[in-house]
Amino acid sequence: MTRPAARIGALQFGFALGILALLTRAAQLQIVEAERWQREASRQRTEKVVQPARRGALYDRNGIPLAITQEIYHVGVAPNELENVRSAFGLLVRNLGVPAAALDRELQSGKRWIYLHGPFSATEVQAFRQMRGIHLRGEFRRFYPSRGLARPIIGGLSADRPGGSAGLEASMDSLLTGRPGEAVLLKDRAGRRYDSPGRKTRDPVPGNDVTLTIDAELQEIAERGLDDAIAQMRAEGGDVVFMVPATGELLALASRQAASGGAPSASTFTDPFEPGSTAKLFTAAALLMRGRVVPRDAVSGENGVWHMPVAPGRTRPITDTHAERGRLTLAHAVRVSSNIAMAKFALRLRPEEQFETLRDFGFGTPTGAEFPGESRGILKLPHRWRPMFARASMAMGYEFGVTPVQLAAAYAAIANDGILPAPTLVREVRTPAGELVYRHRPEAIRRVVTSDIAAQLRELLRGAATTAGTGELSQLANYSVLGKTGTAKRFANGGYVDGQYTASFAAIFPADDPQLVVIVKIDNPRGNYYGGLTAAPVTRTMLQQALASRRVAIDRGRMVARERAVPVARTLSAVAASVPPTVVSLPYRAPDPDVRPRPVPDVTGRSIREAARALHRRGFRVSLRGLGRVVRTLPAAGEMARPGGAVLVLAE
Structure with missing residues (x-):
């Protein structure tokens, strides 16, 4: 073969080999790796984005929104993309309320992008959804429209992660949180995204709506009444609880604490306190249930001072504010809130019996309400009590701690014929379509006392709230209130602080057909510090305002x-x-x-x-x-x- 012929053959072979290589590579791309490259091409021109779901709302028992999620929009304008600048200018001024002069300056400045300070509602931006040159970016935002009402109970959302961070927003998070959706957006060569109708792969599902037991009107009465009382008494803080005794529904919860700078807090659930004389009724319950006292039984009032023997050669003084010279029955002791008489009666109980009664009334264990971080209170086992004196001290409401909600539930048991109700904040849960998911049914935790004993305890409270009792300032003109006052020294830094007190009042209203249990606690009021002169009048004022309101849940x-x-x-x-x-x-x-x-x-x-x-x-x-x-x-x-x-x- 001549040399030119050989060269031509080599070229032909090389050309054929190149063609074969190209065909092989093309076959590899088109057949073997086709799916991979299709995915890559799709990735470059499309993008999957998560579509957030609307968070469910929280409503009060009458449908007043307490926490809602609304879609808001940020608006940007690309002047070079506008088809009709003057028309767009007029719409932006009219629909979004943008100042005309300021917008005109921006449009004349030659900027390629103008951000309009918002955010704006869905209604306001509706006219711009399909307008070229107007760019919308939507997001969900949580709003609390009732001016911070019950905010410590409602809680809030976390700033650095999805979901609730405190209060009911946290404890009800799984119900309120919806299921996110997914959409596919198209991208141009510059990476700019634009909507692609019909390319949603999964629609978002909104969260459930939760109706609370809270009555917004009564909550406002409680918060305002507590604020007024703290200001007038120059107190450090306080708490208010309204509960329906038959159902355990919590209608209002108000708290102000010095530790939080006087701001609202959730101390009705989280901060136990020594209840003082409001706890005397539970000693009376223990005595009556076990037959350790009968109506004619009486003990000496010791003229206001009793040196109680606590050990051989040792005594502890117990004093009464209202010195009683004669003998006191149990009813008389509760009416005048005698420490001496209640301490003497309490010695008829074994420590285990006293402990069992307090535990049965719900102390020393969480109530089980839906609020996160609820305190169990403080109730020591009997073997940890101080010999002798602990029984007397606990009969006066010392050496154990209760939260305001626990105290409300215990008094609810007395109002509810001896049955301790389970406190609750949730009335019902519904899907976004309105389908019922859950409705509260009253739940009885246990029977604490018989209905007969409960009736006797209510009669003791009737006496305590009369003109002869310490709670007379709680009474209304035309309705009877059952109640018990409490005044306790404050414990701090390992001891009781001289001149500092917690004043409280526990009320059942109305007396003969209870619909409400009210707990009012005032922390360290200046001047008069007795519960009958501080917390009892505050209770009366709140009940007056509740009766004057048509919307408050009272069956007139x-x-x-x-x-x-x-x-x-x-x-x-x-x-x-x-x-x-x-x-x-x-x-x-x-x-x-x-x-x-x-x-x-x-x-x-x-x-x-x-x-x-x-x-x-x-x-x-x-x-x-x-x-x-x-x-x-x-x-x-x-x-x-x-x-x-x-x-x-x-x-x-």
Whole structure:
């Protein structure tokens, strides 16, 4: 073969080999690695993004939103992409409220991107969803629309991870959190993303909505009443609990603590305190259940000072604020809150019996409510008690600690014919479509005392809240309140602090057909520190305001049926009404000695509660007739009346 022919053959062979290599590589790419490269191409021009799910809402028992999630939008403008700058300018000014002059300056500046300060609602940005040159970025944001109402109980969301970080937002997180969706977005060569209709791979599923037992109206009354009391008494803090005794539903929980700078806290669940004389009723329960005392049994009041033997040659003094010279029955001892008599009666109980009664009433163990981090309180086992004196001390409400919610549940057992209810904050749970997932059913933890003993305990409380008892300032004009005062020295740094006290009051309302249990605790009030002079009047004020509100969960029909209210007009069939009008005379003592006549303020158009508050501030007593908004007063607005006189408020 000649040399040129050989060269041509080699070239042909090389060319054929190259073609074969190309075909082999093409076959490898098209057949063997096709799926891989298709995925890579798809990855470069598409992107999977997670679509967050809307978090479920928290509502009060009447449907008032306490925590909601709304979609908000950030808006950016790319002037070079706008098809009609003037038209877009007008829409942005009208729909988003953007200042015209400022937006015009931005558009004339030649910037390639303008960010509009927002955020904006879905309604506001609706007109821009398909507009070229207007870029929207949406996100979900949590809002608490009720001005911080019950915020420590509701809690909040974590700043550095999804989900709740405190309160019910944390404990109910699995119910409130929805299931995220997934969508596929197309990308251009610059990596800019744009919507691709119809390419969603999974829709997000919103979280469940939770209706709480909280009554927003009553919660506001509790928080405002506590704030006013702390300010007036120059106290360090306090707590308020409202509970339905038959169901365990918690209607209101208010707390203010010095440790948090006087800010709202969750101490109703987390901070135990020594209950003082409010615990005397549990010693009475232990005695009555075991037959260790009968109505005629009496012990000496020791003229106000008793040196109790605690060891051979050693005594401990026990004193009473109200010295009693004679002998005291159990009923008398509870009525005047005698430390001496209750200590003597308590010595008839073995430590194990005293412990069992306190444990049965729910002390020393969490209540099981849905709030995270709930304290179990403090209740030592009997073998750790101090010999002799511990029984007397615990009968006076010392040497064990309870949370306000635990104390409310224990008093609820007395109101509930001896059955201890399980406290709860959750009324029902529903899906976003409204389907019922859960509804609270009252749950009995245990029977603590028999119904007969519970009735006897309520009679003891009736005596304690009368004019002869320490809780007389809790009484309303037309409704009876059962209650017990408490005053305890404060324990700090290993000992009791002189001159510092915790004042408290536990109430059952109304007396003959209980619908509410109320616990009020005031931490270290200045001046008068007795529970009967501090916490009891605060309880009365809150109950007055609750009765004046139409929305608070009080069955006034039941109260009228018991003939404990004064009907406005029986001839108008008030008793047959679903929420019958009543006259509620609100007792009031003028805050200053100025008794000169003054004009009656104009409260027309206000709610009953707002009107009562305004009239109280001016020094007038208030009688209410009707429900709803105030239409007029007698005396009329502007007329002169003396402080301490009654003003009739007519509402409809």
